[in-house]
Amino acid sequence: MVEDPLKLRTELPRPDVGAEEARSLLAEHYGLSGTISELGSQQDRNYRLDTGERRYVLKICRAEYEPLELEAQNAALRHLGKRLPTARVAEVVPSLKGEAIESVAVRGADYRIRLLTYLEGEPLTRRKHLSREAVAALGGLAGQLASALEDFEHPGLERELQWDLRRAGPVVLHLLTDMADQQRKKRIAELMVGAMRRLQPLTPELRTQAIHHDVTDDNVVSRLDVAGRAMPDGVIDFGDILNGWLVAELAVTCASLLHHADGDPWFILPAVKAFHAACPLTEVELKALWPLIVARAAVLVASSEHQLSREPDNAYVEGNAAHEREIFEVASSVPSALMEHAILSAVGFAPDSARVTGESLIQGLGPTDVRQIDLSILSPLLPEERWQHQGLPISLLQHAAHAIGIATTRYGEYRMTETQLRSPKPDATFALHVDICLEAGREIVAPFAARIVRQDGLLVLEGAEASLFLEGVGAGADLEETIVAGAVLGVVSGEQHSYGLIRVQLCREHGLVPPLFVVPRQAAAWKHLCPSPAGVLGFECDGPEPHSETLLARRQQHFARPQKNYYLKPPQIERGWKDHLFDIEGRSYLDMVNNVTILGHGHPRLAAAVGRQWSLLNTNSRFHYASVAELSTRLAALAPDGLDTVFLVNSGSEANDLALRLAWAYSGARNIVSLLEAYHGWTVASDAVSTSIADNPQALETRPAWVHPVTAPNTYRGEFRGADTTDSYVRSVVKKLTELDAADEKLAGFICEPVYGNAGGIPLPKGYLDAVYAMVRARGGVCIADEVQVGYGRLGDYFWGFEEQGVVPDIITVAKGMGNGHPLGAVITRREIADALEKEGYFFSSSGGSPVSSVVGQVVLDILTEERLPENAQVVGGYLKARLEALGQHFPLIGAVHGMGLYLGVEFVRDRETLSPATEETAAICDRLLDLGVIMQPTGDHLNVLKIKPPLCLSCESADFFADMLGRVLEEGW
Template sequence: MVQDALKLRTELTRPDVAPDDAARILLEHFGLSGTLSELGSQQDRNYRIDTGEARFVLKICRAAYDLQELQAQNAALLHLARQTGSVRAPQVVRALDGSDIVDVTVRGDAYRVRLLTYLDGVPLTRRKHLTAETVAALGDIAGRLAVALRDFDHAGLDRELQWDLRHAAPVALHLLAAMNDEGLKKRIAEAMVASMRRLQPLTADLRVQAIHHDVTDDNVVGQPDAAGRPFPDSVIDFGDILKGWLVAELAVTCASLLHHADGDPLFILPAITAFHAVCPLEESELKALWPLIVARAAVLVASSERQLTIDPDNAYVQGNAAHEREIFDVAVSVPPALMQQAILCAVDAAPEKTLTVIGEGLLVEIEPAGVRQIDLSILSPLLPEERWQHQGLPASLLQTAAHAIGMASTRYGEYRLTESALRASRPTSTFALHVDLCLPVGTVVRAPFAGGTEWHDGRVLLNGPAVVLHLTGLEPPEDAEEAVAAGAPIGTVVDAGHGLGLMRVQLCREPGLIPPLFVPAHQADAWRALCPSPSGILGFDCDAPVLHSTELLDRRQQHFARPQKNYYSKPPQIERGWKEYLFDVEGRAYLDMVNNVTILGHGHPRLAAAVGRQWSLLNTNSRFHYASVAEFSERLAALAPDGLDTVFLVNSGSEANDLALRLAWAFSGERNVVSLLEAYHGWTVASDAVSTSIADNPRALETRPDWVHAVVAPNTYRGQFRGSDTTDHYVRSVATKLRELEDGAQGLAGFICEPVYGNAGGIPLPKGYLDAVYAMVRQRGGVCIADEVQVGYGRLGDYFWGFEEQGVVPDIITIAKGMGNGHPLGAVITRREIADALEKEGYFFSSSGGSPVSSVVGHTVLDLIEEEKLQDNARVVGGYLKTRLQALEQRFPLVGAVHGMGLYLGVEFVRDRNTLEPAKEETAAICDRLLELGVIMQPTGDHLNVLKIKPPLCLSRESADFFADMLTRVLDEGW
C-alpha cells in the first residue's frame, strides 16, 4: 500500500498551468490581479503575485494530492498564527466563496489551488557560504517550529509521502530501480544499507509528532544583516508537513546545509546544538540523526535523478540537482561513527574520551623513565627554522632519541607542526590519534587484553570487547593464533634500521573502522572519543599537554589593559612564525598579510643568531661607547638624502614622531603644527595630538589641542576633491590654514604627514602636493616631517622612502616598525642644526633606543633587505598582486578601488560606487571569513572599509596568488 502511494507520488509532473491560466484563476476565485512570476517547485506549480499593494503566492497542485493533506497544511499555518512568539509563516487567504482550497480544471486536468501571503526575504540557498551564526539560526527555527507543532494534530498528517524518512528505505529502493547511473546507484544503495543498519535498533524509541519536514535553506527566508548576510527568520512552504519522527525535522534541516559545508560535515553542528537547546533530543534520537541525514541525502539525489527522467525541463530540479549531489557526497565522506560522536559531543552527551582497558598486562615491558618523548608541537625546540617541513623527520628524531636512551615515543593528542601545510584554505590534519614507538628490534609485543587477531597489509588488529587495538611495525609469531589471551605474544618489532624498530599504536572503539592517523583540530573531540589514548596499555603517560587557549584569552582580558586590543573576537592562539606565515597552537598555518612590522618575515635565522650573539656579549644603553651604535647610525644616515646626516634612535614609531615634533618646536621656536585629517602618527601625547584618524580614536576631531591644525586629507578617491587633477585644490586648503595662522599672528613649527596616505590604504598623494606644501611651510620657518613608519624602508618597491615618489626631501624622517623586524626600534633622521636645537631643552636619552642589541638588529635587517633583494620583491610581487586585485573591480561591485604600490596595498569596499558609501560591516565580515580560509587580514581607514595589505616583504608569488584566490572566493561565495 505504502509502495503504491509512493510510486504514484514519485511519478507526478508539475501542473500544466501557464501564467495566463494562473491569472485567470486568481481573478476568478480571489478577485485579485497583478504581475505574476513563477517560483520553483519539484511537483507543484507556484506563482508569486504582486498586486502593487501586497504580494501573494498562488499554489497549484494536482488533484492526486488528498484534500485532507492540503487542509492539514492550512490548519498548521492557522495553528502557528495563533501562537504568540511562534515561527513566522505565511497566512492563508480565503477565496471569494470563503473556501481556502479551490478546485479548478485547466485543459481537462483537475487541480487544487490555494493562496497564501508572500513573505519577503532572501533564501539561504542562494549563498554558498553560511556563517556558524546563520547555521545555528536555521537549527533554532527548526527547533522552535517543532515545539510549536508538538500539540498540533490533523487527520491529513497521516499521509504517504516520498520524503517521510520513516519510509526512506522503500522510497530509495523504488527510485533506484529506474536509475541508469550504475556507479551512483551503487553508492546510494551502500549508503542506505549502512544507515538503515545503524538506524534499525533505534526506531522504536524515536518520538512521533507533527513536523514541517522541510525546514531547509530553500524554505526559510530572512533579511540581510548589516554585513549583507542573510539571517533566517521565516519558514515557507508547508507542503511536506506530516506526522513523523521528531528527529527527522532536524535531519532534513542538516542535510540541506551540507552543500554549504565546503566538504566538512561537522559544519552542521551549530544547527544541532541550537535545535537541541530549544527542543531537547533524547539519546536514541541523537544517535539516529546522522543515519537519517545520510538517508535524506540519498533520497534527494535519487529523487532528482528520477524526476528529471519524467520532467526534463524542470529548471527547479535541474538547479537543485548539483547541490543535492554535493549534499550526498559530503554525507558519505566520513565514517558514520565519527558523526555520531561529533553530534553527541556537540550537545555534551558523549562518553568519556579516556578508556580503562581491562587486561592483565601491558603492550611491551617499558620503564617510564626509560622512554624519551619527542616534542613535535608548534613550540618544539627540535624543529628550528624550516626543518619541520622535511619528510621523514619524526622517524629520524625518534631514532636519534632512542639511540640516546633506549626507547622513544611520540605523543598522543599532539598538534604537530610536522603535519602543517602552507596556503591551505581548510585546517589540515595535525592532531595525532596514535603513538609511534622506537624500540629495539625483536622486542616482544603482548596482548594487553584477550581478543581475536587479524593481519592485514602489515597491520595487526586485536579485537577486544570494548576496543580494537591497531599495530604496525610487527611480524607475527611463528605459532600465531587467531584468538589470544591477555599477556600472550602477538608479534615482535621488525628492523627499521640501526637495530631499532618503529611500532605504531592506535586504539579505536568502532569495529571495522581503520581510523586516520591525524585529524583536523575541529574534529579532535569526536575522534578522541572514538580513538582514545593508548597510555593505559603502554604503562606511561603518552599524552601531549591539553591546550587551554580560551582560558588563556580570559587571563589576558583580566590582566592586560582593555585598550590594548587583539585582532578578532575569537582569535587563534599564534605562537610561531616563519617567513610570511603564522602558526597557531593547533598547527594551522595562516598567511600573514598585515604584519608590516616583520619586514623580513617571521623567524629569520640570521636575525635570531645576531640577536642571540649580541645579547650574550653586551646589552646596555647608548651612553656607553660601543661599535654597533656608531655603525648603525652611520648606515641610516647614508640611506637618507644629502644633508640629513644626524640620527636619533628610539623604540617605536610613536616615539619617533613625538621626538620629531619636539625637534620642530625647538628648531623653529614655535608651537603650531599642521597635520592631515584621517592620519595616524602614534600613541604618545604629541604623536596622538597630530593623529586625526577616527578609526583609531572616535573622538580624535574634538580632542585636538589648540596647537594642532588639521587640513583636508588629500584623498583622491573619496576626499573633498577626487581624481588625479586635484593637487591645486588640496594645496589651497593648506595655504588657507597657513594664512589663518598668519592672520592670527601665530608662527609655524612644522608640517607632518605620511608621503603615501597609509591609514587610508596606501593612497598616493596628488602629484606635486608635497613639493608645494613643503615650500609654503619652509617659507614660514617651519620644518617638514615625513612619517615613514609604515610606508618606508623599501615597502613601496619602486622607492625606498615614500617621499621619493613625490620628488621631495623632508627636513625630518621618522621610521620604525620594519626597521627592527619586530624588535622595538625606531629612528629620527634629520639635519645637524635641527638635532642640535634640542640641546636648548637638555639632552635626549632613550634607555634601549640604540642599545647594542637594537643596533645589531637594525644593521642585520638592512643587510638582509639588501642581500635578499626584498625591495625588488616588493616591487615585483606587489605589482603582480595589485594586478590580480584590480581584476576584482571588474567582477564585484563591492570592490570600489585598489590603492597603493609595492607591498603597501589597500582594497576599498563600497556599497555604491557613486556615493562611495563605505561597506564597513562587509569589510569586517570579509576579514573574519578570510581568517577561516587561512589568511590574516584586518580593516583600516576612517570608515574601516579598506583591507590593509602590508605583508612581510618576503611574500612569494604563490602566497600572493593564495591571498587573491581566497579573497575572490569570499567575494564569490559570501562571508
C-alpha cells in the first residue's frame, strides 16, 4: 500500500543543518560570506546572510520535497516580479553553476537549497495592534497577489500539502489522532465538523487557481507610514503556493489577523472589503469564507500541537502556538451564520431581513394597551447616575405595568443601563430581546407551528423560519412535543393578582442560543439572525434606530465648514456624566479634553438651578435683578486687590476682544505685544493677537500692523531651552519695545496666557512676567492675563495662572469653565480702565450677565468650593503627571510632560535631541485612544501635544484608566 505523501510530510522534522553548515553551503554554492542568522520556519530551515552590501535568505528543505514544487515557487516569484508593481517580492539568486535549486548533502542527509534576495521590513506579526488601514492594506495586498496569479500555471502547483484548505478535514483528523489534551481535541474536532458541514454544499462553485496560500501577518513585510504605522508592502515565503480555492487566499489572510483582533472577529472586515475590491469574489465564495477561516484556525492549532509533540525545541512553532490558539478562540467565538451575514454586508451582498410573523403571543391586545419604557441614552427615566443601579429596568417595567397593565422594553435599543464606565471595549448595549411585564396567569399562545424544546429554564419553539425563546412562561408538563399555531403554551408565571415577567427572543439559526445583548459593531448582523419579535407579539416593540452618518452629513451640508468637529468619523455624543461622555450607542468615553465643563457633565445641582431660573426670568443685563450684582461681587472678590470692576460676556473670544478694546481706550494707543504660538479667540481683535499656526496656518502672514508678536517663551522647544532662560526671552521683548520706541509708537498693552496653554501647559520662565509687565507699564500700557484656559482653579496649586509668576495683571479675562458649558465669560479690571470705555459709548452683551448666566456663574463657584475641585485638580493632577512621566521613562516618543494640576500636556517627538515633532503619530494615537474609550485631541503649533484638561472632578481611577490606555497604545501601536 502506498502511503499518503501528505501524512509523510506532517511527520517530517526540519532539516538538521546548523548555522556553520549553512555558512559552508553559501560559500560553496554561491560564493557568498558574511553574518548569518536563523529565521523561523515550521518544517524548513531559513538563514539570513548579510554580506555588508546585500542581504539574502538561504532556504533549506528536505529532499522529500520534489524539485518541481520548488521550481513552481521560483517561477511564481518571476511572474509576480513582472505583474505586481505595487508590492515587493524576492528575486531568485542562481548558484555559481547557474542553478536556481541545488541538491546538497549534510552529514549524510539529502536536502535542496535555494537563495533569494531578502526583503527589508518588519513582519506585521510582531505588532499586537494593527490599524484599520494596515488590515485593509493586508487584504488588498492578498487580493492583488491573487489577481496577478490568476493566469499563472505550472505543473509544480499540483501538490499534496497539509495547508491546502481543500484537505483541511482529513488533515485535522490525522493531526488530532495523538493529541494528548482530550478537551482541546474535542473542541477542535467539533468546530471542524461544523465548518465542513457548512462548507460542503458550497465547494462545487468555488473557483480554483494558483494562490500563494500564506499571505499572513508573518509572511508580509511592512514599512512605516508618516504616522509610524506598519503598512504591508512585500510578500515572502512562497512555500505553500499551489492550485487551490481562490477564496482560501483570503481565508488564510483573515485567520492570521484574528490574533490582533482583541477578541473581535469583525476586525477582519476591512481586509475582506479590500481583497474583494482588488479581486472580486462571488457570493458563494463569500459564504464559504468564514468556514474556511475556522478550518484554517483548526489546522493551525492541530499542526502546531502535532509538530511540538515531535520537536519540543522548535522555538518558531512554540512562539507561534500562542497566536494560533488565540486565532482558534476568536474563530470559535461566533456562529458561522452571523459572520456570513457580516461578510456579505461588508461587500454589499447582504440579503434583506424579513420580519418573522405569526399569531399574537399575547391575545386581545390593542395598540394603546402596551407602554414601552425608554432605556436609551436619551431616556428621561435615567436621570443623573440612576442608569447604573442594578435591576433598574425590571423596576421601571413593573412600575409602568401597574399604571397601564402591560409594559415592555424595546428591541433593538442601545441601552444606557448596560453601559460600563472606563471600558477599553464597547459594551454589549444592543438589545436582541424584549422583557414584558403583565398580569400573572395570562395565557401565552404559540405564534406558529413548532417543535417544543425545554432548555435551561427556557421554553424554545423551533419553527420553520425561526426559533422562539420564552422565559417566564409556566408551561405544563403535558405540553405536546409538536404544536400548531394558536395553541396555548402556558401562562405568565407569578402569584395570583400580581405581575409577572416574560422574556421573548427570536433566532433564525436552530440550535443556537443567542445572547441578550451584543456590541454595537455586531448589531446589524445579529439583527438579521435575531429579528424583532414584533411580528409575533401583536404590538410594536422596536426602539428607534440612530442615524449618525445621516446626521453628520446634514451637519456638513448646513453647518458652516470652518466649524470643525473632532475626529474624521466622530461618535455621536448625546450625554455626559461627571468626567464621562456617552455616544448614542451607549459607548462610554473618558473625557480628557473638556475644559469647558469644569465641574463635570450633567451636574444635577447646576441643572436644577438653571431650570428654576429659566422658569422665573431670563432677559438681558440692562434690567435690574439680584443675580448679576451677586456674581459681579463674587468675581471681584476672587481677583487681587484693586481689580474690582467686572464685565460679563458670552465667551473667551469676547472677553479677550473686550480686554483689547479696554487697553486701547485706557492708553490712547493701539499697539499690542503678544506671544508667538498663542491662541486668544476668533473675533477680529482676539484673532489678530493669536499667532498659533495650528489654529490658523496663515496667522504669521496676516497679522495687522498694530500686533507685535515676540518670541514664545517655550522653555522646552523654543529658541532658548531650559529653566535659566528668563533673560534671553525678556531680551526679545526689550527688542520689540525698543523698536516701537524708536518709531515713536505708543504701546497699548501686552496679552499672554500666564501658563502657555496652547503648547500644553508649559510654565513661563521664572520672573518673565514680572520683567515684562514692568516694561509695559513703564510705557503706559496695560497687562492682560488670558485665564480662559488655565485659570479658575484648573492649575490646582493656583486659582489664577498669573499667581504662579507672582504678578498682578491689569485685566483678567476668563470664560470656558466659568459657565461649565453655558456661554459665560468675564473681564475683571480696575475701575479707571473700565470707565475709559465710556468715551466710545456704552457696552452691552445680550446674554452676558443674563439672569440664567449669572445664576450659572454663582452655582459653579459654589460647587468649585464645596466639592473642593481645585484641591482635587492638585491631587489627581499630580498623580496623573507622575504616571505620565513614568511612561516617558519607557517610551522615547514622549519628549516631555508639561503643566500642573489638571492642565497637562504630553509632547511627542521623534527624536529627543532634535525635538522633531511627531505630528502624524499624535493624530493616530488620539484615534486609537478613541477606540479604547478616551476622548483626546492634539494641540500646539505642531499638533504634537496631547492637551489634557478634563473636568476637575476627574478621579484617580479615571486618571489610571487614561494612563493605562495611553501606555497600551504606546506599547501595542496605533
